[in-house]
Amino acid sequence: MSDIQLNHVAFVVDDLDAALRFWREGIGLTGGAVQSLPAEAVDIAFLELGATHIELIKPTSSDSGVAKHLAKRGPGLHHLCLEVPDLDAKLGELRAAGYELINDEPRKREGQRYAFVHPRSTGGILLELYERIDKSRE
């Protein structure tokens, strides 16, 4: 087994309440507290699914990347997110092998560094790779 984990599978939805009702009441998953991220113009919710999570993403404006994805492709997969132990090493390997990264340099958010791999390189899906940051070394 590799040391890579599936952190979450993210879906873009047009009706967050209905999707939460399905996954919580219909399927029986726990979690799902809605967080608003005004800077990204999305509402999101994470549901617990064993060792991984489902993320639901609903655009809150019509001109964001997520909103355009929804308008173009309809509701469905947005991205897959893998946790890797060493993000820089993995990005270097992918770059050296000729795969196409969306972020040349990792981006940062609380407790994490992350970068996206282009669907052209993965066989058709947007792939996020992230690494947890050791808080004591920030």
Add this chain to the structure above:
Amino acid sequence: MSDIQLNHVAFVVDDLDAALRFWREGIGLTGGAVQSLPAEAVDIAFLELGATHIELIKPTSSDSGVAKHLAKRGPGLHHLCLEVPDLDAKLGELRAAGYELINDEPRKREGQRYAFVHPRSTGGILLELYERIDKSRE
């Protein structure tokens, strides 16, 4: 935490060799032995990803459901598969709540019973629910 697990995330691809190269050599996942399923007109491969799996599906004819999915939507997510402890109970609950099942009765394959929920009910994704069959009771 619920007792529901993510068994696999299945992607339809148009180039199975390239996709396997990306996930194995690029990302570093293990597994990926290719199985041909002539009855379903697909080649498939499962990659280990922590406690779950990525399934890659490549159509081997142009008239199967998977081939039409690929032609219509391009490579990307095909379905999400959850393992549930009691499939009949879960299907009954979903039906009672008005959700749309693709299979009225569970189908059966070696060691498993399974049924699909329509994307219209899930918020946009094809969802497989399956239950392991206790071999001693078959």
